[in-house]
Amino acid sequence: MTANPMNEESFVRKLAALFPQSADVTVGPGDDCAVLDLGTPDLLLAAVDQVISDVHYTRGTSPAAIAGKLLKRNVSDIAAMGGVPTHALLSLAVNPMDEGWLLEFHRGMAAIAAQYGISVIGGDMAKLFAPGEALSLTILGKVERNKLCLRANAKAGDLLYATGEFGNSFRSGHHLQFTPRLKEARFLAGEFTCAMQDVSDGLLKDAARMAEASGLALELEPDRIPLRAGASRESALTEGEDYELLFAVPENLRAELERRWDFPDTPLNFLGRFVPGTPGAVCGLPFDQSKTGYDHFR
Amino acid sequence: MTANPMNEESFVRKLAALFPQSADVTVGPGDDCAVLDLGTPDLLLAAVDQVISDVHYTRGTSPAAIAGKLLKRNVSDIAAMGGVPTHALLSLAVNPMDEGWLLEFHRGMAAIAAQYGISVIGGDMAKLFAPGEALSLTILGKVERNKLCLRANAKAGDLLYATGEFGNSFRSGHHLQFTPRLKEARFLAGEFTCAMQDVSDGLLKDAARMAEASGLALELEPDRIPLRAGASRESALTEGEDYELLFAVPENLRAELERRWDFPDTPLNFLGRFVPGTPGAVCGLPFDQSKTGYDHFR
Numbered sequence: 001m002t003a004n005p006m007n008e009e010s011f012v013r014k015l016a017a018l019f020p021q022s023a024d025v026t027v028g029p030g031d032d033c034a035v036l037d038l039g040t041p042d043l044l045l046a047a048v049d050q051v052i053s054d055v056h057y058t059r060g061t062s063p064a065a066i067a068g069k070l071l072k073r074n075v076s077d078i079a080a081m082g083g084v085p086t087h088a089l090l091s092l093a094v095n096p097m098d099e100g101w102l103l104e105f106h107r108g109m110a111a112i113a114a115q116y117g118i119s120v121i122g123g124d125m126a127k128l129f130a131p132g133e134a135l136s137l138t139i140l141g142k143v144e145r146n147k148l149c150l151r152a153n154a155k156a157g158d159l160l161y162a163t164g165e166f167g168n169s170f171r172s173g174h175h176l177q178f179t180p181r182l183k184e185a186r187f188l189a190g191e192f193t194c195a196m197q198d199v200s201d202g203l204l205k206d207a208a209r210m211a212e213a214s215g216l217a218l219e220l221e222p223d224r225i226p227l228r229a230g231a232s233r234e235s236a237l238t239e240g241e242d243y244e245l246l247f248a249v250p251e252n253l254r255a256e257l258e259r260r261w262d263f264p265d266t267p268l269n270f271l272g273r274f275v276p277g278t279p280g281a282v283c284g285l286p287f288d289q290s291k292t293g294y295d296h297f298r
Numbered sequence: 299m300t301a302n303p304m305n306e307e308s309f310v311r312k313l314a315a316l317f318p319q320s321a322d323v324t325v326g327p328g329d330d331c332a333v334l335d336l337g338t339p340d341l342l343l344a345a346v347d348q349v350i351s352d353v354h355y356t357r358g359t360s361p362a363a364i365a366g367k368l369l370k371r372n373v374s375d376i377a378a379m380g381g382v383p384t385h386a387l388l389s390l391a392v393n394p395m396d397e398g399w400l401l402e403f404h405r406g407m408a409a410i411a412a413q414y415g416i417s418v419i420g421g422d423m424a425k426l427f428a429p430g431e432a433l434s435l436t437i438l439g440k441v442e443r444n445k446l447c448l449r450a451n452a453k454a455g456d457l458l459y460a461t462g463e464f465g466n467s468f469r470s471g472h473h474l475q476f477t478p479r480l481k482e483a484r485f486l487a488g489e490f491t492c493a494m495q496d497v498s499d500g501l502l503k504d505a506a507r508m509a510e511a512s513g514l515a516l517e518l519e520p521d522r523i524p525l526r527a528g529a530s531r532e533s534a535l536t537e538g539e540d541y542e543l544l545f546a547v548p549e550n551l552r553a554e555l556e557r558r559w560d561f562p563d564t565p566l567n568f569l570g571r572f573v574p575g576t577p578g579a580v581c582g583l584p585f586d587q588s589k590t591g592y593d594h595f596r
Contacts, residue, residue: 014401015401015404019408021419028420087332103313114318122332126353130428136348136389
């Protein structure tokens with residue numbers, strides 16, 4: 001970073017503003033996926049995400065587990081839009097270009113892609129300049145127009161719900177072993193919510209993003225946040241890599257949602273409420289919001 | 299590499315074979331782009347390609363020039379299919395995460411994307427574990443069904459043509475300054491050829507790939523290959539990074555092609571002929587084919 005570090009959010013917004021969008025781009029940079037309207041019944045979803053050695057996994061992690069994390073975190077982005085994943089492209093920068101490692105990685109990728117019905121349609125491999133890996137995956141997906149979920153769609157009075165537990169993802173191994181909430185998202189999308197996102201950078205940061213995109217504040221009830229084994233309340237709020245869903249539910253659908261929730265292995269929790277106020281402001285925190293949240297620019 | 303290095307081609311083929319393709323995948327891994335049939339009038343094209351410091355450019359290259367190379371080499375892949383680029387996603391692993399560098403990179407990307415009418419719809423930035431960059435771009439495009447060009451479409455008797463000059467790309471700076479042959483490809487596609495690819499890994503290797511994909515041999519006339527300033531015949535055949543088009547033209551269209559070629563700054567050259575024979579075999583070489591061609595596994 002430079003001597004005077006900018007906030008990641010504002011810098012990323014500044015970069016995104018450099019890029020005008022064509023008429024077929026329904027949603028550009030800034031949500032979990034971009035959304036394209038190509039005139040088909042479904043909308044096209046596209047996102048890219050990467051995993052990097054020493055940053056997103058420790059050296060020695062099995063190539064198949066790395067492949068799984070790379071694909072699943074992209075599937076989680078598709079889920080958060082209410083969609084289903086369809087195709088993927090791989091971009092691998094590795095050193096050394098060890099065939100055993102690469103074969104194990106691709107076998108792992110093929111196995112997990114098959115689980116989700118994803119076709120891996122292309123890729124590129126090149127040698128990195130230093131020992132380690134920088135691995136990127138672009139995912140394509142589709143979503144029915146009436147199921148599309150956006151961060152910006154929360155309404156004042158909507159309840160904030162989340163799937164699963166939070167915190168201690170890295171040390172517990174959750175960041176490798178998680179199951180993206182695709183089934184849950186498909187159940188919710190268009191039926192109980194049209195405002196959803198996944199939690200990768202930390203519950204607090206991602207919930208605040210959703211509130212800000214919707215022009216609302218958020219009354220959070222941190223005591224309700226379910227903690228993963230070994231997690232503190234603060235780690236649950238800030239550490240990230242949870243790959244759970246956050247979504248806004250109109251008050252009048254609350255009872256029906258809780259009655260019809262049929263995912264016994266996936267906790268469903270009410271965490272707060274979107275309210276009028278400074279966009280992105282979060283009330284109810286046990287500490288100063290400005291000090292929290294995973295920042296990729298650290 | 300392992301002690302017993304496999305040939306890149308066969309290893310990549312082995313990896314690609316791990317991935318079954320869904321019914322909407324018209325062309326999977328192995329051509330310049332994947333081709334998807336989403337039921338729209340045009341087919342969807344998708345490809346990913348990367349540039350890495352010390353590998354694809356020397357340190358100190360301007361961020362805007364790096365951005366240009368990254369986008370243009372992907373545009374070249376779209377051109378080789380006969381299509382036009384539409385959207386792009388960026389995946390950047392950089393160290394340090396210097397805002398000045400990133401801003402200059404994104405400004406350069408925005409300028410060149412605007413030239414080609416490409417919307418940059420999303421991206422991811424993360425910190426790399428060691429100083430340098432691994433930069434990846436996924437490009438989407440479209441092509442009319444009757445203009446789609448595939449490596450596998452050359453027919454026995456077709457003439458091999460190429461745009462531009464070959465060799466000495468890296469030292470001359472061509473690898474940064476080139477103009478992808480989009481206009482030329484659009485003129486050719488469906489009219490004069492349905493078999494095309496771009497030259498990134500070396501004229502000989504890429505021409506052999508085209509012959510192999512088409513189940514044909516190639517009679518090359520190396521003396522006809524136009525040399526970039528400073529290039530030897532061998533470097534023109536093997537160095538790569540030319541980003542020119544190779545394409546197959548039926549004999550009976552030869553005269554019309556040469557008459558109607560209206561790109562005064564882009565040389566058009568006949569280089570040989572596709573013939574029955576061992577698929578991928580090249581005749582007419584001044585040296586042993588097995589020793590040549592850029593191999594990413596070096």
